[in-house]
Amino acid sequence: MNRRELASLAGLGAVAGTIGAGPLKLAQAVAQQAPNNPPRLQVAALIYPRMILLDLAGPQTVFNLMRADVHLVSKDRSPVMPDVGVPILPTMTTAECPADLDVLFVPGGLDGTVVAMGDPALTDFLADRGSRAKYVTSVCTGSLLLGAAGLLRGYAATSHWYVRDLLADLGATPRAERVVVDRNRVTAAGVTAGIDFAIEFARQLRGDEAARLFELVLEYDPKPPLSAGTPELAGPGLTDRVLQIRSSVLASAKDAVAQAAQRLKI
Amino acid sequence: MNRRELASLAGLGAVAGTIGAGPLKLAQAVAQQAPNNPPRLQVAALIYPRMILLDLAGPQTVFNLMRADVHLVSKDRSPVMPDVGVPILPTMTTAECPADLDVLFVPGGLDGTVVAMGDPALTDFLADRGSRAKYVTSVCTGSLLLGAAGLLRGYAATSHWYVRDLLADLGATPRAERVVVDRNRVTAAGVTAGIDFAIEFARQLRGDEAARLFELVLEYDPKPPLSAGTPELAGPGLTDRVLQIRSSVLASAKDAVAQAAQRLKI
Secondary structure, three states: OOHHHHHHHOHHHHHHHHOOOOHHHHHHHHHOOOOOOOOOEEEEEEOOOOOOHHHHHHHHHHHHHOOEEEEEEEOOOOOEOOOOOOOEOOOEEOOOOOOOOOEEEEOOOHHHHHHHHOOHHHHHHHHHHHHHOOEEEEOOOHHHHHHHOOOOOOOEEOOOOOOHHHHHHHOOEEOOOOEEEEOOEEEEOOOOHHHHHHHHHHHHHHOHHHHHHHHHHOOOOOOOOOOOOOHHHHOHHHHHHHHHHOHHHHHHHHHHHHHHHHHHOO | OOHHHHHHHOHHHHHHHHOOOOHHHHHHHHHOOOOOOOOOEEEEEEOOOOOOHHHHHHHHHHHHHOOEEEEEEEOOOOOEOOOOOOOEOOOEEOOOOOOOOOEEEEOOOHHHHHHHHOOHHHHHHHHHHHHHOOEEEEOOOHHHHHHHOOOOOOOEEOOOOOOHHHHHHHOOEEOOOOEEEEOOEEEEOOOOHHHHHHHHHHHHHHOHHHHHHHHHHOOOOOOOOOOOOOHHHHOHHHHHHHHHHOHHHHHHHHHHHHHHHHHOOO
16 A cells, blocks of 8 residues: 555544543543544445444454544444344435545445345445545455445455455455555455454554554454464365355355446456 | 363254354254254343443354354443444343353453442342353453452453453452463453454364364454564553553552452452
8 A cells, every 4th residue: 555645644643642542531532632633534334234243343443543433334224233133323324424535444244245236326335435435445245345336446355265256256356365455445354354454454544553552452462262264274174164054145146246247347 | 161061061062064154044044943952052241331342243253153142231221332333232131131141241341341340230240140150251351340240259360461460359360361261261351352262162162163163254364463462562662651541540440449359358
């Protein structure tokens, strides 16, 4: 990513001393700021049924430490039910979402992503806001949705390992990396990669010291108990089993990608 | 942890073939089961204002893969606002919570934890359910709340690094580990440790293969961008800065621990 572009967005660096103060301290610190301080980062996170809450919660925690306004955007104001039993209340509709955003963010959750890819109201919204957003970002299968909106043509990108190669059909260059930064597109691998994404994103916008502070505050020194988080680590047996278990929705994803590619004339 | 105890709880192992099917497939698979299949794991997660959503979302994702019923328990039915802007709707009140649980789970979030430690309605609830729950568990500062309920006396335990030593004042033996298992108490370090906790917990209850499957489905191959997630990794400068930023709430935590210790006659 172009460091100069990022630096220009990172106007909040002037108050970096308060960045790690924790959500509440932070909110207070912000409230006490003089009105001539730089505006808060405007983030729109698309939320949709069957998305994975963790895809949102990881990045949202870090956006919060970055003192961002995170708008939870849905087609209407109804609560959105993700994979687990915490309904998410939208804070605005797609129609209400500001035209010019700092960050457009799309979480994943394959079952929901496939449905969303076939909904022009959502892909049109993403195509429009994504065309002007300073950063276009995703976690997990969220990148398929960005791709279906035509936002990854000509970009390197990643996704959950089991759909990553489908990105090529949407005009992107798939990369088997945890977080892929290509100009202003920042995409991440499956589910838990949302935390790596968010800290890397914070590093790019706020610098190394702020990102190190966030890691320390969130005690981010992960220790996967089994070391089986990728097909390479898990081996072919377990990988085949996941592919088999998910075969039906993976077939639907392939169809949805083909339809999107046709629509986009890729 | 006693493997035999765990194995006896892990009756769902008979349907291990469906465990990694993903939330939706899983729900369908469960719905299709004959009624004489083993009961679902009953988990009560205490939710309280200013808790950290990520502390809950990580474990909840894995509990969901384990086909657990996760009850979100609060003093009343009002939505609970965590650190970020996703209000959590309780699914039951403390009064409605089943007397006998498989798992009692407490997330953290220091500002909220300190307030909750001073609320007898919450500590009495935890002491009661924790006295009979098969497993008593926490992420981050949630262990202070377990300790304030007298549930960690004589147990090894951990917490967020910046309050870990306070556990000693509540009768526990603090350990600087990512996840600490001592008999039926399973406690985890700060925030992001919730994912390690949940996968280790799944491993103990469902075995290595199921836990490996969960890691693969969640693509849990974390790559912290900065490697600064503990005081040892971050160094004294950054650590002191966090301690200074959080000094006010850390002082309140110390007071709350002292009061709880006095009440518990520790």
